[in-house]
Amino acid sequence: MANLFSNFKSSLYKNYGENPGKMLVHTGVLGWILSSLAQVSAVVFNDKISPEQKSFLIPQEIADAGINIASFYLITSSFKNVASKLVSTGKLTTKGIKNALSKEDLKKIGKLDFNIGDLKNVPEGYKPFKNGVDVIASTIGSIISCNIVTPILRNQYASKKQKQALERMHNTQLAAPRGISMAQYQKLSSIKYSSGLKV
Amino acid sequence: MASNMKIQSSSPSFQGGISSALRSAKQRAMNAVPDMELSGNTNWINKAGEKISSAEQRLILGASALMSQPFIDAHNRNVDEKTRKVSVARTIAKIIAGTATGFAIRKGCIKAIKAMSQPRGANVPKWKSFFTPKDITKTNTDAFMQYRNAMGTVVALLVMMFTNFLIDAPLTKFLTNALIKKQEDAKGGNNG
Numbered sequence: 302m303a304n305l306f307s308n309f310k311s312s313l314y315k316n317y318g319e320n321p322g323k324m325l326v327h328t329g330v331l332g333w334i335l336s337s338l339a340q341v342s343a344v345v346f347n348d349k350i351s352p353e354q355k356s357f358l359i360p361q362e363i364a365d366a367g368i369n370i371a372s373f374y375l376i377t378s379s380f381k382n383v384a385s386k387l388v389s390t391g392k393l394t395t396k397g398i399k400n401a402l403s404k405e406d407l408k409k410i411g412k413l414d415f416n417i418g419d420l421k422n423v424p425e426g427y428k429p430f431k432n433g434v435d436v437i438a439s440t441i442g443s444i445i446s447c448n449i450v451t452p453i454l455r456n457q458y459a460s461k462k463q464k465q466a467l468e469r470m471h472n473t474q475l476a477a478p479r480g481i482s483m484a485q486y487q488k489l490s491s492i493k494y495s496s497g498l499k500v
Numbered sequence: 501m502a503s504n505m506k507i508q509s510s511s512p513s514f515q516g517g518i519s520s521a522l523r524s525a526k527q528r529a530m531n532a533v534p535d536m537e538l539s540g541n542t543n544w545i546n547k548a549g550e551k552i553s554s555a556e557q558r559l560i561l562g563a564s565a566l567m568s569q570p571f572i573d574a575h576n577r578n579v580d581e582k583t584r585k586v587s588v589a590r591t592i593a594k595i596i597a598g599t600a601t602g603f604a605i606r607k608g609c610i611k612a613i614k615a616m617s618q619p620r621g622a623n624v625p626k627w628k629s630f631f632t633p634k635d636i637t638k639t640n641t642d643a644f645m646q647y648r649n650a651m652g653t654v655v656a657l658l659v660m661m662f663t664n665f666l667i668d669a670p671l672t673k674f675l676t677n678a679l680i681k682k683q684e685d686a687k688g689g690n691n692g
Contacts, residue, residue, distance in 0.1 A: 313651055318643030411531060452569050460576075
């Protein structure tokens with residue numbers, strides 16, 4: 302157990318010590334997963350919801366979680382990876398870093414194989430600049446995914462699910478959870494899916 | 501015929517062809533991007549890498565969420581007006597509660613990890629180096645500071661598994677009700 306914890310600490314240090322942008326993306330995804338787990342377990346352990354309704358609501362919660370996690374990961378990691386590539390190939394650089402490159406290296410700027418971080422003499426200021434660009438890019442990616450793309454996708458998904466629930470209700474007389482009316486239940490369900498934020 | 505095609509599609513030459521085409525597309529995209537050389541003071545970019553941990557990122561996300569999410573919910577034409585208003589109130593409440601607890605817990609955990617990840621030594625109590633990875637002698641390097649942020653964030657996420665139920669949910673409910681009441685009072689005032 303102690304060994305496992307020691308390996309975990311070393312792995313965190315090795316993977317994220319030099320790469321804060323990657324850490325923000327990965328912990329962001331972990332945050333979404335834990336937040337989604339909380340949402341799913343809130344349905345699983347809610348004894349006011351009948352087993353029939355759980356069989357409908359749990360997959361719905363999981364699908365909602367899938368939208369949140371996938372859009373966050375795809376958008377944020379894409380922003381971070383593109384920014385990272387622009388810096389490592391020298392497309393996006395500072396005067397100081399460019400001046401420190403040799404004539405041969407300057408010819409390789411923009412080539413996919415070229416990585417300033419792999420050079421024998423990495424220019425001073427390259428690593429902090431790359432870390433800064435990574436963090437800014439992943440923050441912008443998070444804002445776009447969490448605050449624009451995900452709410453729009455979730456609203457569309459919510460209205461689709463609401464329509465399906467209404468059709469199902471007409472066909473099978475789906476009952477609302479104990480203690481509330483079907484109209485209240487529909488309204489709550491619609492509100493739940495039209496707003497959300499990660500932990 | 502079908503099985504032949506399957507063999508062809510999974511053959512190394514086919515995969516090599518796809519990866520070569522992808523690489524060529526990536527290179528073309530890269531060539532289309534102009535060279536960008538930042539002049540002047542670029543220290544703020546370096547500082548962003550050092551200072552923006554998951555806690556600050558959560559604060560930035562929350563502040564920007566307040567500017568975009570209520571607007572998106574207010575323009576959701578798929579639900580009736582009353583639902584839309586409650587939805588906006590709940591979104592605002594959720595952002596305020598989530599951002600406040602998310603920022604405070606992340607910041608607190610990162611600070612706690614900092615106190616508990618000191619370099620090992622004869623005069624250092626064991627608990628003060630509980631989170632220090634082995635073979636670490638210097639704690640003032642960029643890599644080690646980022647490690648503290650990462651470990652603090654992981655611990656914060658575990659803590660938030662509980663606070664999500666204990667703090668976020670009741671606080672969101674309280675704020676939602678307060679905002680709805682405010683909306684209704686304003687409406688009553690206008691009608692009166």
